[in-house]
Amino acid sequence: MLVTGASSGLGAELARRLAARGANLVLVARRRERLDELATELARVHAIRAEVITADLSAPGASGRLVADLDASGSTVDSLANCAGFGLGDAFVDQDLESISSLISVNVTALTELTRLLLPRLLAAQRGFLLNVASTAAYQPTPGMAVYGASKAYVLSLTEALAAETQGSGLRVLAISPGPTRTEFFDVAGGEGLAVGRFQTPSQVIDRVLEVLERRNGPASTVSGWANRVAARAAGLAPRRLTLAVARRAIG
Template sequence: MSTAPNVPTTALVTGASSGLGTEFASQLAARGHDLVLVARSRDRLEAIAEELTAVHGVKAHVVVQDLSEPHAGRKVARELADRSLHVDLLVNNAGFGTVGRFEEIAPERDHDLLMVNVVALVDLTHALLPGMTERGSGAVLNVGSTAGYQPSPYLSVYSASKTFVLNFSLALRQEYRRRGIRVTALCPGPVETKFFEVIGTRNAAVAGSFTTPGPVVRTALKALDRDRAYVTPGLGNAITAHLNPRRPRNLVAWVGERICRKALRPEAGSAVPAAHGAAS
C-alpha cells in the first residue's frame, strides 16, 4: 500500500455508491485514506465499505443521504460532527444530468440537479473547509465536466451547473492556496458509468471519447497531488474541450447548439423520450 506525500488522512466521497465515486473510494483506500462514503443506497455503501476495509485495512464510514434534499450538506456535516469525524479531503463527486429541449424537461428534475450539482457541493465545502483551515491543511476535489467549458444547448442546466463547479473551484483555489488548502477541478469527458445508461442515450456524449473510471480517477488524484487547478483526462478530450472558441459568447453558443443536436437523436433501434435525467 502506497500513500502519496502530504495527502490528507480521511476522505469524504459523495456519490460513492457507483461509477467514479466507487473508483475514488477504491483508489483513496489503496493510498491509505480512511473514508466517509455518502450516497442514497445504504446496502451498496455498506458493501463497498466492508470490501475496502477488508482489502486495504482502512476505516470506511457510511453516511446515507439524498443530496437533492434541502440542507443535505448540513445534514451530512451534522452526522460527521455526531461521530467526531474530521474530513481532510472532500471529493464532491455526486451529480447527474438532464438532456432534451428545455421546455420538455420536468422542472422538478432540473431543480434536483441544481440541488445536487451545485447547492450540496457548496454546502459541504462550507461545512468542511473551516476545519481544514484551522488544521492548516486539506484539499477539495470537485468533479465537473467538459460540458462546463461552454454553453451546451439541450444539456443547458447540466452544462451550466458544471461551469459553476469549474469557476467556483478556480476561485476557491486562489483564495486558499496560501493557507495550506489545495483545490482541483476534474473535468472529464464521457466516462463509462451508469450516467448514460440511466439518461437513456449515449448520444448525450456529444463530444470527446469514452474512457473508464480508473484512469480518470488516477489522473484526478495526480493532479491534486501536484496542486493543479483543473484537469481534463485524455488527450482527445482535452483537445476537444479547448478547441471551442471562447469569444464571442454568441458564437460559442451557436457552435454548441449544432454540436449538441446529436443529443436529441434516438439511438439506432431505440425510441428515446425527449427529455432524460441521470444520477451519477
C-alpha cells in the same frame, strides 16, 4: 476523507484508490446497500476505516444534516470530494421542473453548502484536498443539456475561485472535468446519444485527478483526456457563437 457519490462511477473509483493509499473514508450517497458493500470491502482489503452516511443531496438542508451525522459519528475529515451529480438530457422546455430543481440542488446547492460547511476543517488540516467534479460541459453552453452544462460551469468557476482564495493554505483545490466516462451517468441522463467525444474509464479519470493533485503548484482545474483538453481549450479561444453552434450540433 469524505466522498459524495461513492455508490457508483467516479466517486466509487476515487474511494477505492484513496483506500489503497491508506485513507480512512466517509462514503456518501443514497444507495446504502452499495455503500455498505464498498465500505466492507475496502476496510477488509486495505485495513482502513470506511464509514457510510446515506443522504439525498437533493433535499433541502441535506448538507447540514450530513455534517451533523459526521459530527455524531466522531469522524474527522481533511479532504472532501464532491462527486455526486447527475445530468438531464432533453430540450429545456420539455424537462420537468422537479428534475431541474433536483439537478441544481445536487450539482450546485449541496456541493456549495458542503464545501462551505467543511472548508474550515479542510483548511485547519492543512494537508488534504477539495475536489469538485465539473465536466467538459462546463467549457461551453450545452443545448440539449442546458441546465447540466450551466451547473458544471458554476462548479468550475466556484472551484477555481476557491483555489485562489485558499492559495498557500496547504489545501489543494481542484476541479476535474471529465468527458464521457463509462459510469451510470448516461443511464440517468438519457442515453449515450448525449455523449460528445471518446469514452474514458473511471480509472483513467481518477489517474488524472491523482496525478494533478500530487503536483506541487498544480493547476486549479484540469480536463481528463488529451482530446478533451484540446476541445476545452479550443472552446475557450473560439468565438462564443461558434462554440455554441458546434455544441448544438454535437449534442444533437
